[in-house]
Amino acid sequence: MAAGAASGGSAATDTYKEARTWLLMPAWITLSFLILAPVLLMLVYSFLTKEFRGGVVWEFSLSAYDQFFFDRGLFGDEPAKIEWTYITIFWRSIWQAGAATLLSLLIGFPTAYFIATQPERVRPMWVFLITIPYWVNLLIRTVSMKFLLRDQGPLNDLLISTGLIDSPLHIVNTNFAVQLGLFYSYLPFMVLPIYAAVERYNFTLSEAAADLYASKMTILRRVLLPAVKPGVIAGCILVFVPSMGSFLAPDLLGGAKNFMIGSLIEEQFKGNAGNWPFGAAASMILLTMVLIILLIFARQQAKAEKET
């Protein structure tokens, strides 16, 4: 836009309007073929009949979803009862992801707040420190966590040598280990949006509240938290969503008793179960849950934006 150029220019322009379609074409083709089409195909597969040892028969069937929700006995002729096995696995995943999110919030909020209130010059360095571990291979981080927490691992050695405990704490293969692993995997996702929100927060509001004799707790609860709520919600979602579908933390830190959705899905394709339609159905259910959460979030954000 010539007017834009005359008034000092702007970043969003239509300089390359004519080439737009060609510029976007590679992205459209790659993502349509390798992400969108596969997800749609997965939806189709969840309504097909299973072939033993992997694969599908192209025959419409609801049995994958039926198997997920209902138990019809060994031969399939008994009256349908609710099947709790898979619902329990999903419920556990939600619960574990929720606990990990809460843990991340309890540690992540003070951290984000602390960083955002540092002198502006050193803030990028703090953010950098928090994000480095995220870029280290997730598998390596999870293995490192397992090594640290093992019964004979450095943490137990340290605790025993300082005399705090007599016998090693069994942390690996518990729910808590999984929560810790998830917390460790996704913490930066909690810190960064809260940090961004606190950085924009107007501290004169806190001062005004303090002038009116609000205690620090009251300021935190009644002034600061409502102001940075969008950041907090964004952080919670960014931790909760990947936690729910995670595979490595439950698999390596949880053991067989702490099975989560990720492992259930993996087993249908890589493991012994080999039931592709069922795996596709479980993936669809997971995807649906995630999309609902994201949709609610998007609507809330839109509403919050309108209000401000």
Add this chain to the structure above:
Amino acid sequence: MASKKYDIQAFPGFKPITLLCLIVLYAPLVIVTVYSFNASASLTNWEGISLRWYADVFTGPESEKFEIAARNSFIIAIIAATTSTAIATFAATAMVRGGAFKLRTVSFGLISMPLLVPEIVTAVATLIFFNAIGFDRGLLTILLAHIAFCIPFAYLPIQARMQGIEDTYEQAALDLYATKRQAFTKILMPLMMPGIISGFLLAFIVSLDDFIITNFVKGAGVETLPTAIFGSVKQGIKPNIMAISTMLLGVSVVMVTLSYLVSKSDKTK
């Protein structure tokens, strides 16, 4: 200073929690790095510093497996990061410098899709897709899946950078009778370099580190470093795994630091 006057910003206990947070984040990595230099064959005892396990990685019984896996990983990461960065750069140009158009929101949704869909779902979907079209699983399927998955990671820093560049430079070039192609290649691209480099480095790390999608779309017997490590870890953590992990950790830290320095050096300009 802060202790003298009443500090409205400070909350008691937030600093210790931040330090605790850093300890939790770094302790496992530091411990594994330290133990990778352990001379002992057992994991529990410390018997002094040695490079024994690093030597084992390169010459030991599993060295061939890891060498092939490492080569696969790096080749895939370089090609996938390059391709996805190119795709992302073009897409960002259209999105930021292409004016308003109908499919803008749809395009952005499509580009962010790999971030919104849980990774395990993407993995399942991609496996089903390759299977349905009869594409044999192997290195090529891993590469294709990585290219798609890396696009948003390359796209976001590139888009952010482009939004920060005013179009006055390109306008000046156009006023001096440069073609749009010249404005793009001679003006916009050089200005975009820091963003493109960050995007490339992030895509590279994402590809190098990916386990879940790779595990689904790799063929039998084809391994990348993460899948090879996972296979070994399943039989118990061994010291040579710690040595490999430490090296891979080093690669990631170096890449991210480079990316950070590139973006930082640019702001001071």
